[in-house]
Amino acid sequence: MSWTDERIEKLTKMWEGGATASQIAEELGGVSRNAVIGKAHRLGLKARPSPVKPNEKAETPAPAARPAPAAPAARPVATRAAPAAPIAPRPAPPAEVRPEPAEPAPAPVRAADSADASESAPVAKAQPRIVSVGPGGFLRQGPGDQQAPIPPAPPRRLVPARPSAEIADKTSLLDLNDRICRWPMGHPGEPDFHFCGDKVNPGFPYCVTHCGRAYQAQLPRGSRRPPPPLPFGGPRVR
DNA sequence: CCCTGATTCGC
DNA sequence: GCGAATCAGG
Numbered sequence: 001m002s003w004t005d006e007r008i009e010k011l012t013k014m015w016e017g018g019a020t021a022s023q024i025a026e027e028l029g030g031v032s033r034n035a036v037i038g039k040a041h042r043l044g045l046k047a048r049p050s051p052v053k054p055n056e057k058a059e060t061p062a063p064a065a066r067p068a069p070a071a072p073a074a075r076p077v078a079t080r081a082a083p084a085a086p087i088a089p090r091p092a093p094p095a096e097v098r099p100e101p102a103e104p105a106p107a108p109v110r111a112a113d114s115a116d117a118s119e120s121a122p123v124a125k126a127q128p129r130i131v132s133v134g135p136g137g138f139l140r141q142g143p144g145d146q147q148a149p150i151p152p153a154p155p156r157r158l159v160p161a162r163p164s165a166e167i168a169d170k171t172s173l174l175d176l177n178d179r180i181c182r183w184p185m186g187h188p189g190e191p192d193f194h195f196c197g198d199k200v201n202p203g204f205p206y207c208v209t210h211c212g213r214a215y216q217a218q219l220p221r222g223s224r225r226p227p228p229p230l231p232f233g234g235p236r237v238r
Numbered sequence: 239c240c241c242t243g244a245t246t247c248g249c
Numbered sequence: 250g251c252g253a254a255t256c257a258g259g
Contacts, residue, residue, distance in 0.1 A: 002251095003250085003251085020241085020242070020243085021242080021243065022241085022242080031252085032252070032253075033242090033243090034252055034253060034254080035251075035252050035253085036252095037243060037244070037245095037252090038244095038245095038250090038251065038252055038253095039250090039251080039252085040243095041243095041244075041245090042250070042251085046243085046244080048243075049242095049243090
């Protein structure tokens with residue numbers, strides 16, 4: 001495969017859109033991740049949060065950790081280089097400091113993509129949902145509707161629970177069983193933290209009241225937050 | 239191990 | 250110019 005204008009354009013768009021080199025390579029097809037990175041660099045597209053780059057320390061005066069005394073030839077196999085002593089002793093001290101001249105890097109103008117919103121409309125196919133009303137009056141969710149019920153009460157701090165005290169008549173963790181509502185009241189770690197303790201709505205871990213809070217119906221289609229527009233192409237099909 | 243981007247260097 | 254091999258951090 002060669003780098004046609006279209007492919008270069010796609011590469012550029014995706015790269016600037018934040019896609020990884022692997023994704024871009026897969027999308028383009030016929031090229032490897034390395035090819036994409038290499039091309040991107042040649043195009044001058046670099047400058048992206050690299051997991052390995054942020055290091056810019058030009059100061060390594062302490063050669064403490066340089067266990068390569070005379071034979072740094074740790075290369076297992078020289079697949080490409082001449083196998084016969086290509087090892088040029090390179091005692092080059094890292095004292096080399098580059099003042100980094102003014103890089104003619106064009107100001108990374110982000111956002112404000114002119115005329116681009118036209119093609120970014122990833123509309124999910126609307127499918128009719130089938131809901132049923134549960135015993136508590138709440139809407140049941142189908143398996144595909146799993147919406148991760150709103151976490152009832154995330155812990156705000158880690159404090160060793162203090163048994164005894166004023167929770168004597170409250171439902172504690174040890175009192176939980178399959179028949180009583182385990183909806184947390186208060187926050188773990190707090191002295192009066194306990195569980196609801198009511199009779200459960202048969203088949204559910206909570207009472208009728210808390211089932212209503214745990215299982216919430218989908219928001220109306222109109223008032224749902226639309227997914228953010230993708231900077232390139234569309235959603236991956238896979 | 240997997241992933242990532244950066245770099246090198248023979249082609 | 251290209252990209253596999255390699256490096257190096259997360």
